[in-house]
Amino acid sequence: MTPALQLQGINKRYGALHVTRDVNLELQPGARHALIGPNGAGKSTLVHLITGLVPPSSGKMWLGGELLTGRTPERRVKLGLGRTFQINSLFGKLTVGENVGLALAAAHGVDGSMGRPLQHRPELMDEAAQLLSSLGLIDLVGRTVNDLAYGQRRLVEIALALALRPKVLLLDEPVAGVPSTEGKRLFELLERLPPDVATLVIEHDMELVFRFAKQITVLVEGAVLLEGPVDEVRSSKLVRDVYLGGGRHP
Ligand SMILES: Nc1ncnc2c1ncn2[C@@H]1O[C@H](COP(=O)(O)OP(=O)(O)OP(=O)(O)O)[C@@H](O)[C@H]1O
Numbered sequence: 001m002t003p004a005l006q007l008q009g010i011n012k013r014y015g016a017l018h019v020t021r022d023v024n025l026e027l028q029p030g031a032r033h034a035l036i037g038p039n040g041a042g043k044s045t046l047v048h049l050i051t052g053l054v055p056p057s058s059g060k061m062w063l064g065g066e067l068l069t070g071r072t073p074e075r076r077v078k079l080g081l082g083r084t085f086q087i088n089s090l091f092g093k094l095t096v097g098e099n100v101g102l103a104l105a106a107a108h109g110v111d112g113s114m115g116r117p118l119q120h121r122p123e124l125m126d127e128a129a130q131l132l133s134s135l136g137l138i139d140l141v142g143r144t145v146n147d148l149a150y151g152q153r154r155l156v157e158i159a160l161a162l163a164l165r166p167k168v169l170l171l172d173e174p175v176a177g178v179p180s181t182e183g184k185r186l187f188e189l190l191e192r193l194p195p196d197v198a199t200l201v202i203e204h205d206m207e208l209v210f211r212f213a214k215q216i217t218v219l220v221e222g223a224v225l226l227e228g229p230v231d232e233v234r235s236s237k238l239v240r241d242v243y244l245g246g247g248r249h250p
Contacts, residue, residue: 002065004029004198005050005168010059012045012222019045020056021223027168027198034209035202037219038242043202046219047172050200051083052076064167082166082197084157084174090145096156097141100128103163128163135159135192136185151182155189162194169193171201175208187211210234218242 005027012020019042027033037043048054050061052073061068063079091099101124118124132138137155154174161169175183190212193199203209216233218225220242226233233239
């Protein structure tokens with residue numbers, strides 16, 4: 001089967017600093033994969049390399065068999081690379097349903113300026129409601145984004161990313177800053193992600209990682225220390241010593 005996402009021999013150097021070291025990574029369609037590692041391990045850099053924000057010093061990557069390396073971030077999105085939007089990309093004065101409707105308009109190639117097409121495209125609003133329902137977020141459809149709590153906005157960001165029908169979804173620290181009272185909904189949403197979308201989550205929260213992921217890659221000093229099924233990584237003495245053993249990562 002063609003992998004949904006494949007990284008081969010990815011290196012990134014900043015001058016003498018070698019921050020990504022010969023990283024190989026493969027996600028099959030529908031994968032639930034977590035990338036973990038101590039602070040400074042190079043997780044964010046790897047995300048930037050995948051999204052195209054920074055170019056690799058060497059190595060290649062593919063999405064569904066299509067070469068990603070050398071392509072712009074926008075082109076990568078068109079090829080099916082989804083990632084959570086930053087909060088400031090939500091339209092605060094519009095409802096959640098309208099925000100998702102606009103993302104769907106973009107996905108369908110309809111002009112999405114200022115919500116106007118939504119008035120003429122009730123089917124987009126129906127589709128937005130369907131997507132929100134499938135994710136367990138229909139209660140938010142009529143809420144104005146500016147009135148939402150931080151954790152609720154993060155849920156909406158994931159819905160927006162999914163509106164673009166990605167083959168691969170990158171979730172960079174989805175629970176960071178979300179109060180534990182709101183975290184439960186995020187966990188529920190992750191369980192409802194479309195089964196065919198390969199998902200790579202970068203997260204410090206080990207409860208989320210162990211609940212969500214089937215495969216884990218452990219990155220240390222820019223290199224893959226270990227990759228395997230959750231139980232294997234969880235019980236690895238090497239991983240415990242290097243990563244799970246202390247500090248802020250219980
Ligand atoms: N633009 C840059 N120029 C120079 N060094 C950089 C640059 N970006 C990242 N680094 C270095 O690369 C290393 C990895 O950083 P990165 O932010 O990817 O780690 P991380 O695993 O995401 O850390 P954290 O868990 O703290 O977010 C660090 O030593 C960092 O200082």
